[in-house]
Amino acid sequence: MLLRLGWRNLWRNRRRTLINLASAGLGLALVVFYGGLLGGIVADAKQELDDAALGHVEIAAKGWHARRLLATSLQNPDELLKKLPLPADAEVSARVVVRALASSAHGAQGVLLHGVDPAAERKVAAYLRDVRQGRELDPADDRGVVVGDGLAERLSLSVGSKLRLTAQQADGEVGADVFRVRGIFHSIAPAIGKGHVIMTQSAARKLAGLPAVVHQVVVQLADANQADAVAAAVVQAAGAGVEAPTWGELLPILKSMDGLIGLIQWLIGVFVNVVVGLGILNTMLMSVLERTHELGVLQALGTRPRGVVALIAAESFWIATLAVALGLGLALPLVAWGEQHVLLDFSQAMGEGMEIGGTSLRMAFHTRLSIGGALQSAALVYAMTLAAGLWPAWRVSRLPPATALRSV
Amino acid sequence: MWLALAWRNLWRNSRRTLITVAALGLGVLAITFLHTYRESVYGQLLDNVTSGALGHLQIHAAGWQKNPELERVIADPAAAEAAVRKSLPGAKIAPRVLGYGLAGSGEQSTGAAVFGLDPSREQADLRFVTIAKGKHLSAAGQREALVGIDLAEQLGVGVGGEIVLVGAAVDGSVANDRYTVVGLADAGSGELNGSGVFLHLADAQAFFGLGAGVHQLVVRLAGGGEDVSRPTAQLQAQLSNAELEVLSWDKIVPELKATMTEKRKAQAALAYVLFALVGLGVLNAMTMATLERTRELGVLASLGTRPRQLLGMILLEGLLQGALGVAVGAALTVATVYAVGDISLEAFAKQDMLGIRFPSTIHLALHWGGLLQALQVALWTALVGSLLPAWRAARMKPAEATRSY
Numbered sequence: 001m002l003l004r005l006g007w008r009n010l011w012r013n014r015r016r017t018l019i020n021l022a023s024a025g026l027g028l029a030l031v032v033f034y035g036g037l038l039g040g041i042v043a044d045a046k047q048e049l050d051d052a053a054l055g056h057v058e059i060a061a062k063g064w065h066a067r068r069l070l071a072t073s074l075q076n077p078d079e080l081l082k083k084l085p086l087p088a089d090a091e092v093s094a095r096v097v098v099r100a101l102a103s104s105a106h107g108a109q110g111v112l113l114h115g116v117d118p119a120a121e122r123k124v125a126a127y128l129r130d131v132r133q134g135r136e137l138d139p140a141d142d143r144g145v146v147v148g149d150g151l152a153e154r155l156s157l158s159v160g161s162k163l164r165l166t167a168q169q170a171d172g173e174v175g176a177d178v179f180r181v182r183g184i185f186h187s188i189a190p191a192i193g194k195g196h197v198i199m200t201q202s203a204a205r206k207l208a209g210l211p212a213v214v215h216q217v218v219v220q221l222a223d224a225n226q227a228d229a230v231a232a233a234v235v236q237a238a239g240a241g242v243e244a245p246t247w248g249e250l251l252p253i254l255k256s257m258d259g260l261i262g263l264i265q266w267l268i269g270v271f272v273n274v275v276v277g278l279g280i281l282n283t284m285l286m287s288v289l290e291r292t293h294e295l296g297v298l299q300a301l302g303t304r305p306r307g308v309v310a311l312i313a314a315e316s317f318w319i320a321t322l323a324v325a326l327g328l329g330l331a332l333p334l335v336a337w338g339e340q341h342v343l344l345d346f347s348q349a350m351g352e353g354m355e356i357g358g359t360s361l362r363m364a365f366h367t368r369l370s371i372g373g374a375l376q377s378a379a380l381v382y383a384m385t386l387a388a389g390l391w392p393a394w395r396v397s398r399l400p401p402a403t404a405l406r407s408v
Numbered sequence: 409m410w411l412a413l414a415w416r417n418l419w420r421n422s423r424r425t426l427i428t429v430a431a432l433g434l435g436v437l438a439i440t441f442l443h444t445y446r447e448s449v450y451g452q453l454l455d456n457v458t459s460g461a462l463g464h465l466q467i468h469a470a471g472w473q474k475n476p477e478l479e480r481v482i483a484d485p486a487a488a489e490a491a492v493r494k495s496l497p498g499a500k501i502a503p504r505v506l507g508y509g510l511a512g513s514g515e516q517s518t519g520a521a522v523f524g525l526d527p528s529r530e531q532a533d534l535r536f537v538t539i540a541k542g543k544h545l546s547a548a549g550q551r552e553a554l555v556g557i558d559l560a561e562q563l564g565v566g567v568g569g570e571i572v573l574v575g576a577a578v579d580g581s582v583a584n585d586r587y588t589v590v591g592l593a594d595a596g597s598g599e600l601n602g603s604g605v606f607l608h609l610a611d612a613q614a615f616f617g618l619g620a621g622v623h624q625l626v627v628r629l630a631g632g633g634e635d636v637s638r639p640t641a642q643l644q645a646q647l648s649n650a651e652l653e654v655l656s657w658d659k660i661v662p663e664l665k666a667t668m669t670e671k672r673k674a675q676a677a678l679a680y681v682l683f684a685l686v687g688l689g690v691l692n693a694m695t696m697a698t699l700e701r702t703r704e705l706g707v708l709a710s711l712g713t714r715p716r717q718l719l720g721m722i723l724l725e726g727l728l729q730g731a732l733g734v735a736v737g738a739a740l741t742v743a744t745v746y747a748v749g750d751i752s753l754e755a756f757a758k759q760d761m762l763g764i765r766f767p768s769t770i771h772l773a774l775h776w777g778g779l780l781q782a783l784q785v786a787l788w789t790a791l792v793g794s795l796l797p798a799w800r801a802a803r804m805k806p807a808e809a810t811r812s813y
Binding site for chain 2: 015016019020022023026027030066067068069070099100101102103106107109110111153154166168172174191271274275276278279280281282283285286
């Protein structure tokens with residue numbers, strides 16, 4: 001009955017209520033939409049890891065991540081991989097990693113050689129699926145390399161060009177050889193486009209004078225939250241000579257951005273609700289004062305002060321409920337639509353990727369629906385309208401009925 | 409008189425007015441504070457960039473920025489420097505050389521970016537590297553090298569150690585030499601710290617066979633600022649040499665400039681949405697304020713007050729609230745900036761954005777540009793919010809209005 005009374009009171013001044021609903025609803029829509037946008041920026045580490053050819057877990061010989069020495073390598077990689085407890089749906093690629101100097105007739109540039117199994121590597125490296133000239137690397141092609149468009153431009157390479165690679169070998173000798181460019185890939189991260197050269201594992205081993213070892217096993221998981229568990233299991237199974245840092249350790253910025261964005265959404269939610277709440281407080285004050293006489297009658301007829309407060313709280317409840325329906329009704333479809341479509345595109349002005357802390361964020365933003373975040377923001381609307389109703393309700397409920405009756 | 413009237417009307421229901429002013433003030437606080445924060449960050453980023461690797465302006469041989477080939481040198485750097493001195497008094501100039509080679513120590517080698525710089529010209533507010541350990545290069549070239557801190561760790565070399573550089577000289581011959589590591593350098597970005605070797609300018613010129621040629625003349629202006637198009641044009645006019653290019657920092661890292669521009673636009677959009685919400689509150693409050701006074705306004709109208717004057721009076725009430733809101737918001741902003749002081753971004757420290765180290769602490773400094781923006785938006789909000797009720801009040805028939813209460 002209380003709720004029905006509240007509902008009817010709500011519509012006694014229809015325009016005022018509609019304006020209130022509009023401001024609270026739009027405020028909520030703003031908060032939820034903004035949260036969806038922020039969430040979209042770091043939606044899923046998977047995309048960023050894929051763009052940068054990094055793993056949720058990266059397995060290497062102990063100490064490799066710190067100094068990346070040629071000699072710090074994993075022996076018998078095939079046996080090791082068989083023995084490791086990796087999830088069946090994980091994408092795994094083993095690499096020989098060599099630093100080298102790439103040179104052509106037009107200049108020289110320091111590069112990172114990735115000696116890979118092309119079929120496995122293309123699953124963990126988005127840029128290898130984006131070969132724009134020539135073709136992808138053939139698994140048996142020990143004379144061929146695939147390079148990025150940045151390096152190609154810098155050294156004036158085209159498909160079929162010769163590329164000289166020079167690297168210091170494990171025994172201190174200098175190894176050098178000439179390779180043919182088979183394909184030119186495009187990466188959203190300029191550093192990769194300028195600095196990565198892809199060849200087969202055996203070609204990289206020969207250039208660097210290495211036995212059948214690999215340096216790095218990149219593991220991309222279907223579920224990023226499993227990274228810690230998988231890393232722990234890998235270290236347990238492989239023994240003391242192996243390290244398996246997770247993406248949270250390798251790219252702390254992605255993790256900290258996750259937390260930061262949650263905080264920003266919460267702060268914006270509180271702020272918007274305070275601003276909207278002040279407007280609602282104004283109208284609640286007004287509508288309660290208008291009814292001082294009527295509420296005095298109720299009290300004179302035996303309604304307790306608590307009852308008066310409850311009556312006004314019921315009104316607040318309806319405002320919040322309608323505002324939440326309006327706000328979510330506006331924002332959720334938009335956010336859901338933005339998951340499939342590009343809502344904000346900065347790539348014209350800012351380039352397709354922004355380099356940040358060792359990875360690249362795509363500058364064409366999708367949104368990311370977070371039901372939890374939306375509900376949290378909706379709860380704030382309830383808290384705000386109740387707070388805005390309680391103060392006037394409390395004031396009027398404390399008036400002696402006689403005084404209240406006398407007011408017009 | 410109308411102003412006094414409007415002002416008095418505001419305080420007839422002082423609680424309502426105060427609440428509305430508070431909402432406007434909070435909106436103004438949000439805009440000016442975000443503006444202050446953003447501009448403080450940009451100011452610091454810009455200062456880092458222009459005092460380090462980039463400078464405000466750079467002179468290169470034409471086409472070097474796009475295609476930094478070893479042989480594209482400024483053949484006569486002294487003449488170009490003279491042009492800078494003449495057109496931009498007080499500017500600092502640092503000549504630099506950039507090439508690539510393989511840097512090796514005993515057990516490990518890697519591709520490296522080899523820079524040549526003149527230690528006597530790299531000081532105070534124009535210095536490529538800060539010394540993390542050891543000392544800077546000697547004033548004359550003595551086969552000394554600074555190594556980027558991360559590169560030094562990869563190579564397993566420390567102060568007092570030795571590195572070997574192998575590369576190609578400008579005539580195509582193999583360049584090969586040994587250098588004593590005298591210090592470890594922090595060049596302000598992960599990329600350079602992981603790949604940079606810094607030699608004395610003369611040593612680098614000798615290594616690459618460049619003679620007196622340099623690749624960059626990095627210019628730090630005395631005044632500085634974000635927009636350096638005027639000094640750029642002045643320098644271009646003075647140089648008048650088709651074989652050289654003059655580029656400002658925003659042409660060298662266009663992504664940084666674009667990021668700043670886009671963020672400014674995005675925050676302006678946020679400001680308008682926020683104030684639309686505040687405006688709805690103002691609309692409600694002003695509607696109530698005029699409805700309450702229907703009878704009184706009717707009396708005014710019957711006594712000969714023109715509708716235009718009624719409209720003006722109520723709009724004036726709205727504007728006054730807007731102005732009060734701005735005053736409150738400005739005071740809140742000053743208090744907040746003062747209370748917050750420095751913002752630590754430790755989580756992002758040592759991380760690069762667009763190849764530039766993000767400052768780890770932001771010193772907030774008031775930027776009044778945001779207040780100007782907030783002033784406009786708040787006054788418009790208050791004005792638009794009161795327009796509808798004011799218009800209704802002005803159009804009332806005096807006879808009907810005096811009958812209501």
